[in-house]
Amino acid sequence: xxxxxxxxxxxxxxxxxxxxxxxxxxxxxxxxxxxxxxxxxxxxxxxxxxxxxxxxxxxxxxxxxxxxxxxxxxxxxxxxxxxxxxxxxxxxxxxxxxxxxxxxxxxxxxxxxxxxxxxxxxxxxxxxxxxxxxxxxxxxxxxxxxxxxxxxxxxxxxxxxxxxxxxxxxxxxxxxxxxxxxxxxxxxxxxxxxxxxxxxxxxxxxxxxxxxxxxxxxxxxxxxxxxxxxxxxxxxxxxxxxxxxxxxxxxxxxxxxxxxxxxxxxxxxxxxxxxxxxxxxxxxxxxxxxxxxxxxxxxxxxxxxxxxxxxxxxxxxxxxxxxxxxxxxxxxxxxxxxxxxxxxxx
Amino acid sequence: xxxxxxxxxxxxxxxxxxxxxxxxxxxxxxxxxxxxxxxxxxxxxxxxxxxxxxxxxxxxxxxxxxxxxxxxxxxxxxxxxxxxxxxxxxxxxxxxxxxxxxxxxxxxxxxxxxxxxxxxxxxxxxxxxxxxxxxxxxxxxxxxxxxxxxxxxxxxxxxxxxxxxxxxxxxxxxxxxxxxxxxxxxxxxxxxxxxxxxxxxxxxxxxxxxxxxxxxxxxxxxxxxxxxxxxxxxxxxxxxxxxxxxxxxxxxxxxxxxxxxxxxxxxxxxxxxxxxxxxxxxxxxxxxxxxxxxxxxxxxxxxxxxxxxxxxxxxxxxxxxxxxxxxxxxxxxxxxxxxxxxxxxx
Numbered sequence: 005x006x007x008x009x010x011x012x013x014x015x016x017x018x019x020x021x022x023x024x025x026x027x028x029x030x031x032x033x034x035x036x037x038x039x040x041x042x043x044x045x046x047x048x049x050x051x052x053x054x055x056x057x058x059x060x061x062x063x064x065x066x067x068x069x070x071x072x073x074x075x076x077x078x079x080x081x082x083x084x085x086x087x088x089x090x091x092x093x094x095x096x097x098x099x100x101x102x103x104x105x106x107x108x109x110x111x112x113x114x115x116x117x118x119x120x121x122x123x124x125x126x127x128x129x130x131x132x133x134x135x136x137x138x139x140x141x142x143x144x145x146x147x148x149x150x151x152x153x154x155x156x157x158x159x160x161x162x163x164x165x166x167x168x169x170x171x172x173x174x175x176x177x178x179x180x181x182x183x184x185x186x187x188x189x190x191x192x193x194x195x196x197x198x199x200x201x202x203x204x205x206x207x208x209x210x211x212x213x214x215x216x217x218x219x220x221x222x223x224x225x226x227x228x229x230x231x232x233x234x235x236x237x238x239x240x241x242x243x244x245x246x247x248x249x250x251x252x253x254x255x256x257x258x259x260x261x262x263x264x265x266x267x268x269x270x271x272x273x274x275x276x277x278x279x280x281x282x283x284x285x286x287x288x289x290x291x292x293x294x295x296x297x298x299x300x301x302x303x304x305x306x307x308x309x310x311x312x313x314x315x316x317x318x319x320x321x322x323x324x325x326x327x328x329x330x331x332x333x334x335x336x337x338x339x340x341x342x343x344x345x346x347x348x349x350x
Numbered sequence: 351x352x353x354x355x356x357x358x359x360x361x362x363x364x365x366x367x368x369x370x371x372x373x374x375x376x377x378x379x380x381x382x383x384x385x386x387x388x389x390x391x392x393x394x395x396x397x398x399x400x401x402x403x404x405x406x407x408x409x410x411x412x413x414x415x416x417x418x419x420x421x422x423x424x425x426x427x428x429x430x431x432x433x434x435x436x437x438x439x440x441x442x443x444x445x446x447x448x449x450x451x452x453x454x455x456x457x458x459x460x461x462x463x464x465x466x467x468x469x470x471x472x473x474x475x476x477x478x479x480x481x482x483x484x485x486x487x488x489x490x491x492x493x494x495x496x497x498x499x500x501x502x503x504x505x506x507x508x509x510x511x512x513x514x515x516x517x518x519x520x521x522x523x524x525x526x527x528x529x530x531x532x533x534x535x536x537x538x539x540x541x542x543x544x545x546x547x548x549x550x551x552x553x554x555x556x557x558x559x560x561x562x563x564x565x566x567x568x569x570x571x572x573x574x575x576x577x578x579x580x581x582x583x584x585x586x587x588x589x590x591x592x593x594x595x596x597x598x599x600x601x602x603x604x605x606x607x608x609x610x611x612x613x614x615x616x617x618x619x620x621x622x623x624x625x626x627x628x629x630x631x632x633x634x635x636x637x638x639x640x641x642x643x644x645x646x647x648x649x650x651x652x653x654x655x656x657x658x659x660x661x662x663x664x665x666x667x668x669x670x671x672x673x674x675x676x677x678x679x680x681x682x683x684x685x686x687x688x689x690x691x692x693x694x695x696x
Contacts, residue, residue: 170641170642170674171642172641172642172644172645172677173642173645175640175642176642176643176644176645176646179642179643179646179650179654180645180646180647180650219597220619221619222618222619222620222621222640223619224621251565251597253599253600254599254600254619254620272568273566273567273568273569273600274568274600275568275570294521294568295516295518296516296517296518296519296521296522296525297522297525298518298522299518299519299522299526300522300525300526301526304525304526308525328516331518
């Protein structure tokens with residue numbers, strides 16, 4: 005029986021080039037799929053994430069439909085915070101909203117007093133869901149990618165109390181009260197770590213750390229206030245890790261976290277050959293199909309994907325993906341066509 | 351009587367270093383000021399922009415309060431589109447919303463059939479407002495900066511029909527229908543040009559082109575689909591121009607528009623000495639105080655502003671400003687304190 009450790013994805017993360025690059029899509033499970041929208045009727049987002057058979061089924065939908073080379077566990081970056089007992093909901097059309105924003109040193113003390121092990125203790129629904137997915141995929145050896153938010157992106161939501169454009173409050177805390185910042189980010193790193201471990205113990209063959217908002221930081225702030233915590237979230241993982249951000253052209257080297265990340269996500273702004281030139285041969289690249297081009301006629305998109313794959317050859321290995329998540333309004337048949345196209349490449 | 355052409359700001363744009371750098375703030379006129387919020391009660395945003403005495407008074411408020419080295423004309427990037435007869439409103443808390451998004455080649459044909467000269471013909475309220483401001487400031491020689499949105503940022507709103515995160519539809523049009531894109535962006539360049547000319551004819555001593563969303567583009571797309579139109583919007587201006595974007599670390603050289611921009615805006619992500627190293631001695635830098643630090647205790651903010659000014663010495667000249675607009679929730683007394691601090695520098 006094929007084993008996930010021998011999959012194109014895991015081998016690519018170990019730096020091996022197969023006959024073709026593996027392909028999957030961030031947010032492949034979710035709103036772009038009619039079967040997902042149908043299944044979610046009547047269930048709130050975070051409840052869906054914590055209902056094992058529902059989360060497993062949602063995770064599997066895009067694997068069945070698109071025949072991608074990996075499942076990515078359907079979850080939300082705030083799930084470990086909810087498992088830690090923090091009051092949070094996803095407001096449709098807005099994003100995660102916290103009942104009590106974490107803005108002062110006292111707020112930070114209140115939150116970080118929670119033992120991160122509580123996350124592991126409460127993670128049974130996560131473990132169960134990943135186990136269901138891994139067992140369902142065992143016949144094909146398709147790997148499951150575990151999922152967690154990085155400390156900065158989590159803190160950006162937590163400090164702001166919800167989504168924000170330039171994450172002013174979290175970035176202000178770094179400078180206004182560095183001790184409180186490091187305490188919060190350090191705690192979040194432990195929480196993300198427990199959440200990833202729950203998934204790898206249940207059968208995830210790789211993990212991805214999402215630092216979606218890292219691009220809002222200067223390199224100096226990233227190095228001083230963020231990188232050590234993201235590194236801690238991934239250190240000691242038993243499977244290879246992908247580290248993802250958007251608008252991080254100025255942070256690419258830092259995002260390898262000193263070699264802890266086996267793969268680094270590249271958005272559509274930086275051509276992969278440029279990224280490979282910067283990052284060298286120690287890391288695998290993932291991305292960088294422009295989500296905007298999902299709306300373009302197929303010949304335009306095909307030429308773009310071909311160009312992405314060709315430039316990706318400059319890296320030690322390349323995992324085809326979008327530069328950011330699948331937009332909710334994307335036409336899923338276009339995603340399937342990209343997978344078919346990549347699978348025909350030699 | 352002092353003349354605006356001899357002001358620290360205009361001289362800095364010509365590459366001259368005065369005894370200290372000039373200082374002003376993007377969005378200094380607006381929601382951070384209680385006197386603005388009071389004045390705006392009962393008047394819609396775009397109506398306020400087109401009521402000469404109101405727009406003039408709003409433009410002058412921060413000059414009186416903060417004693418900044420320049421007024422920036424209070425307007426909105428969609429004003430020239432309204433002057434062209436396009437139906438648009440500002441929805442509070444959301445941004446500009448267009449009644450008819452411009453998505454197809456037919457939509458583009460409909461919009462670009464409007465003669466850009468209509469903008470000039472309808473710009474009397476803009477000219478009157480700028481004249482009032484310039485006359486009020488004549489005694490001190492404080493310059494007025496004219497204001498316009500760049501073609502890409504305008505197109506991002508127009509194609510999407512409102513604000514969007516990664517401007518997928520506008521970026522898709524570039525590749526899906528390049529002819530329609532260039533027609534639209536070329537028309538927007540002419541519109542921005544007319545709008546800037548109305549302001550310079552009425553007494554603006556410099557202009558700033560806001561391409562707030564340019565950072566969402568790869569350098570290749572920026573060069574092929576955007577730069578020629580932004581350049582066209584500024585070419586032949588009778589006063590020096592500042593070109594502004596956010597998240598543009600990967601586009602800095604392109605944003606000089608081949609020398610057409612006398613100044614380039616730098617956000618908080620790129621240290622000014624790094625930017626000066628990339629851009630050389632042909633351009634003045636503006637920015638890059640981190641808006642997040644407006645929330646930090648004064649000693650932290652003071653050290654940051656001092657560092658910004660010191661790094662700015664690597665450029666031929668530097669205009670102190672934030673890396674993006676004043677956040678609506680900013681404490682205006684902090685902005686005043688920055689001005690006082692910069693004015694004491696030698």
